[in-house]
Amino acid sequence: MRRHRIHPSEFMDYAPDRQGEQVRINHEQCPAGEDTRRRMYVKRSDEELDTVVAYCHNCGGVGVSKCGTAAISSWRDRVLSSDLLRREQGGAQGSPRGSGWAEVSASAAQGAGPHDKGVEEVLLPRDAEFSRTCWPKEGRVFLSRYGLTEEYPGEVFYSSSRQRIGIVIYDCDGNRERVIYRRIFAGDTAPKYMQERSRSAGQRRTMSVGSDVLVLTEDWVSSKKINRSGYDAFPLLTTSLKPEDLVHLTDEYSRVIVWLDNDNPVVKKNRDTIVNNISLLVSNVYCVSDLSDPKNYSVTKLKEVINNVISDD
Numbered sequence: 001m002r003r004h005r006i007h008p009s010e011f012m013d014y015a016p017d018r019q020g021e022q023v024r025i026n027h028e029q030c031p032a033g034e035d036t037r038r039r040m041y042v043k044r045s046d047e048e049l050d051t052v053v054a055y056c057h058n059c060g061g062v063g064v065s066k067c068g069t070a071a072i073s074s075w076r077d078r079v080l081s082s083d084l085l086r087r088e089q090g091g092a093q094g095s096p097r098g099s100g101w102a103e104v105s106a107s108a109a110q111g112a113g114p115h116d117k118g119v120e121e122v123l124l125p126r127d128a129e130f131s132r133t134c135w136p137k138e139g140r141v142f143l144s145r146y147g148l149t150e151e152y153p154g155e156v157f158y159s160s161s162r163q164r165i166g167i168v169i170y171d172c173d174g175n176r177e178r179v180i181y182r183r184i185f186a187g188d189t190a191p192k193y194m195q196e197r198s199r200s201a202g203q204r205r206t207m208s209v210g211s212d213v214l215v216l217t218e219d220w221v222s223s224k225k226i227n228r229s230g231y232d233a234f235p236l237l238t239t240s241l242k243p244e245d246l247v248h249l250t251d252e253y254s255r256v257i258v259w260l261d262n263d264n265p266v267v268k269k270n271r272d273t274i275v276n277n278i279s280l281l282v283s284n285v286y287c288v289s290d291l292s293d294p295k296n297y298s299v300t301k302l303k304e305v306i307n308n309v310i311s312d313d
């Protein structure tokens, strides 16, 4: 069910100046009827100064403004808004690459994908090999170590020119939003993960198995493990959640679990921020705080933990 979108012009005049601060105002022209009890909450993000989130407890509507007082033109046109955002942010979000990567990233910038509607997909290397039986042992071990033994056509490949496993992440329209290249060989001294991203793809899609519970994880492997235990998952691929993703994800779910690795104080802090932000939009937010990433547990254990967490009300 898609929530009513509150346009930034309806709340940005009231947005507090300081990070983490929140005010309550009447939602003028609330579609659920006149609001005289200041039922709309407007909060400046804990994380990013230019982000303001609004939530109305009268109509259930949500709004996000990412650009201070310069309101985004229309929430209904998602692609347009995210293009606008990118232009306003100067589009300076390239990922670090070693010199060996320059050639492929140049070709990725030129080509538009088969779903072309102004969306440039990330290209796959020509030697992308999706059949696991053709991978080197190190590649197969990378997945089977976590109990992932099947093939993932279209999702996980090996590239011999890059000497890495590639994980393809899609947007909601099926465009390749990014490819994450994971180190597998001992002699590879470049960063463990390197990624190429499309600047024009839409919001990343959730990994759905038809559950009404969504689990947020850090990485793709953890999300796959969550899927295998019967729940929907979304890999953050970092430990923060963009406001656009936040609204989009919470449209579909009434129960959200945040499950990140517990071994790092920075991750813990980010996790608390994510939990706070989702709590604005979803009534049932849970946090798994004393375990490491889901990928490190058996499916049986994952089911048990998730069942315990959501029956803990």
Ligand SMILES: [Zn+2]
Binding pocket: 027, 030, 031, 032, 035, 040, 056, 057, 058, 059, 060, 061
């Ligand atoms: Zn309202």
